[in-house]
Amino acid sequence: MKGILELKNTGSVSDVDVKSRIVSGYLSSFDNIDSDNDIIVKGAFQKSINERFSSIFFLYQHDWSKPLGKFKTLQEDQKGLYFEAEIVETSYGVDQLKLYESGLVNEHSIGFQTIKSDTATSGTRTIKEVKLYEGSAVTLGANSQTPFTGFKSQTQQKDAISKIVTLMKNGNLTDDTFIQLELALKMLQSEAYELGKTENTQSKNEPSADTQMKAYEPLLNTLTSFKIN
Structure with a gap:
């Protein structure tokens, strides 16, 4: 819904360099129908990247009092919204690196407002533009707004x-x-x-x-x- 802050668990981790504290991956994937029956298409993040890149933060558990760092790279490609970020040397930053290294965290969540979207008769919403505020690393099942949807085995x-x-x-x-x-x-x-x-x-x-x-x-x-x- 336009104007309402939304959280969506849609991204993945590509690589983590514990020594340099650099993590990279995707905050969002394009053209996939998610559990909310939404599809985010390429171009949805471009205005935010162009106009407010320095105001988009990398957070711990969607907690604005615990920033993990700033994004070094944030760009759209054919797959989705790619990022690279350097994690700060705080207690929770060190914890997050351990969670990455253990393999417990391999996805990310984004906090945004929908600016432009279309809803089909089937109920599927196509999100064409968002105002991106943050990308978060979240622990499995820890956040009620990004619930774990279950293992297959x-x-x-x-x-x-x-x-x-x-x-x-x-x-x-x-x-x-x-x-x-x-x-x-x-x-x-x-x-x-x-x-x-x-x-x-x-x-x-x-x-x-x-x-x-x-x-x-x-x-x-x-x-x-x-x-x-």
Whole structure:
């Protein structure tokens, strides 16, 4: 809706250089219908890039009080909105690099206002111009405005849980990041149970959902040892 700030989880990470603190990837992809039934087309970001590049920030969890840095490069190509950014040496900036390095963060979210759009009879909205305010790195499932939409398999879930537990055990992280990871683990626990029930209904030969969940117990039980004061 025009004039209303929107958040959209649409980008991906291409490369992270921990030593130089440079991250690159895409904040948005073009011509894909997202979960909101929206399509962003090439050209939608160009006016913002031309007119207010220096006012577009790279944020931590959409939090304006925690900028990760400024964009060194922000440009449209055939795939989407490409970016390169240098992460500042703050406590949450260091945390973010650890999240990238662990593989827990591989997507980004943008904060923007829709300026021009068309809505088809099917309900699909084509976004032709936006006013871009920020691009954010977000922890899995941590932000209610960019919800996690689910894994396709238990293998993916188990991998994510393992990465989170390993980082929480070995990483020297800020309290805020520990809280975000704890929330992500609790979400994954619920997601794993629901997926187990769904997969069980697809084949009578598969074990029950409770049996399937036993594979997660060693990792999920580890969560109980992490309490945020």
